[in-house]
Amino acid sequence: MSINANIAHIQQEIARYPCTLVAVTKTKPLPDLEEAYKAGLRHFGENKVQEMESKQPSLPADVRWHLIGHLQSNKVKYIAPYVHLIHSVDSIGLLKEINKQALKNNRVIDCLLQMHIASEETKFGMDENEFYALLQSTECKELKNIRIVGLMGMATFTDNQQLIRKEFRGLKNLFDKVKFDFFKHDAAFKEISMGMSGDYKIALEEGSTMVRVGSAIFGSR
Numbered sequence: 129m130s131i132n133a134n135i136a137h138i139q140q141e142i143a144r145y146p147c148t149l150v151a152v153t154k155t156k157p158l159p160d161l162e163e164a165y166k167a168g169l170r171h172f173g174e175n176k177v178q179e180m181e182s183k184q185p186s187l188p189a190d191v192r193w194h195l196i197g198h199l200q201s202n203k204v205k206y207i208a209p210y211v212h213l214i215h216s217v218d219s220i221g222l223l224k225e226i227n228k229q230a231l232k233n234n235r236v237i238d239c240l241l242q243m244h245i246a247s248e249e250t251k252f253g254m255d256e257n258e259f260y261a262l263l264q265s266t267e268c269k270e271l272k273n274i275r276i277v278g279l280m281g282m283a284t285f286t287d288n289q290q291l292i293r294k295e296f297r298g299l300k301n302l303f304d305k306v307k308f309d310f311f312k313h314d315a316a317f318k319e320i321s322m323g324m325s326g327d328y329k330i331a332l333e334e335g336s337t338m339v340r341v342g343s344a345i346f347g348s349r
């Protein structure tokens with residue numbers, strides 16, 4: 129199937145959910161991104177700073193770039209002028225660096241805090257205790273050039289649909305709890321970034337507001 133047809137198919141499936149489709153374009157060449165752009169997509173996700181850097185100037189300015197992969201503090205400066213949303217914040221140190229670079233660029237950068245929800249050891253992200261400690265720290269409250277707009281999580285890489293559903297449900301429950309405890313009066317805190325090509329349907333049923341889909345649009349990598 130063509131990129132166009134894949135996008136149409138996915139858009140049809142997600143149409144009844146209030147959800148943003150982020151096209152994950154990592155490893156894919158510019159013509160593929162241009163095709164997705166022509167099909168109407170505006171949210172593109174890359175997992176490496178260098179690759180985002182090389183593609184960003186070639187696409188129209190209204191593309192919203194999402195950094196979805198692990199981010200090293202020393203690379204924040206490259207994407208700070210234009211990045212739309214950073215999904216993978218997992219430490220106060222990284223948050224402080226994003227704040228610093230955002231200030232230099234005279235902007236506020238939206239961030240998601242990445243939670244470790246998978247039963248695998250390999251995935252990045254914070255556990256609930258680290259997460260609460262971060263939100264309660266005075267350091268975090270002083271950061272005026274970042275805005276925490278929600279949570280991100282990746283389910284275990286498995287065929288076990290029940291396990292995936294349970295992990296997504298856990299992230300949604302945590303989101304609701306954190307919303308109540310810290311962001312009750314903050315309308316911007318509303319995003320739950322969960323779901324990829326293999327599990328976005330489950331993620332939507334469990335309350336995802338943002339799905340990150342790569343191979344189901346562009347083919348396998």
Ligand SMILES: *Cc1c(COP(=O)(O)O)cnc(C)c1O
Nearest residue numbers: 152175196324325340341342343
């Ligand atoms: C690669 C990647 C995706 C998309 O994966 P697909 O299975 O190709 O849809 C989503 N999120 C993150 C963090 C990724 O690195």
